[in-house]
Amino acid sequence: MSEIAQSDASSVALTESAAKRISTLMRDEGPEAKLRVEVNGGGCSGFSYGFRFDEQVNDDDLVIRRDGAVVLVDEMSLQFLSGATIDYVEDLMAAAFKIDNPNASASCGCGTSFSI
Numbered sequence: 001m002s003e004i005a006q007s008d009a010s011s012v013a014l015t016e017s018a019a020k021r022i023s024t025l026m027r028d029e030g031p032e033a034k035l036r037v038e039v040n041g042g043g044c045s046g047f048s049y050g051f052r053f054d055e056q057v058n059d060d061d062l063v064i065r066r067d068g069a070v071v072l073v074d075e076m077s078l079q080f081l082s083g084a085t086i087d088y089v090e091d092l093m094a095a096a097f098k099i100d101n102p103n104a105s106a107s108c109g110c111g112t113s114f115s116i
Contacts, residue, residue, distance in 0.1 A: 012037070012073055013085045014066045018097060021088040022069035029053045034063075034070040037086065037099075039077040047080060049099055 014022070026033045032055040040050050057063065060075040073081055084101040 011083075012062065012064055012071070012078070012081050014064060014069060014071060015085060015087040016067065018086045018088040019066040019069040021097075022071065023067060026053075026069065030055075034072050036072045036074075037077065037081070038074060039080040049097075051097060 022035050026035065030053075033053045034055065034057065036050075036052050036054040038050040038052075040048050042048050054072060057072060058074065062073040062075075062078055064071040064073070071086065080103055081099070081101065082103065084099050084103070087098045087100065089096060089098050
């Protein structure tokens with residue numbers, strides 16, 4: 001398990017907005033809950049982002065901490081998320097996590113899947 005500094009360009013960063021929302025969701029989910037962000041095959045553009053709560057921290061997980069939020073990224077997903085920023089955006093239409101991924105060459109209109 002490795003922990004990263006927010007300034008590490010090859011890591012995954014959390015915005016203040018994302019950290020605040022994740023922290024709130026973690027409190028609602030339970031004392032051991034952490035948000036796991038993963039990349040899965042599938043989706044309209046080839047890969048899709050997955051978000052789920054997990055209490056288990058694996059040896060190969062990257063652990064990202066900010067303002068009370070804890071995010072886990074497994075080693076396989078990290079190769080697709082390296083350098084990405086996780087944000088939480090609220091507007092009149094919806095509220096959702098958004099990933100700004102410099103590795104994605106294209107993404108779908110809804111922002112939940114991408115291709116490399």
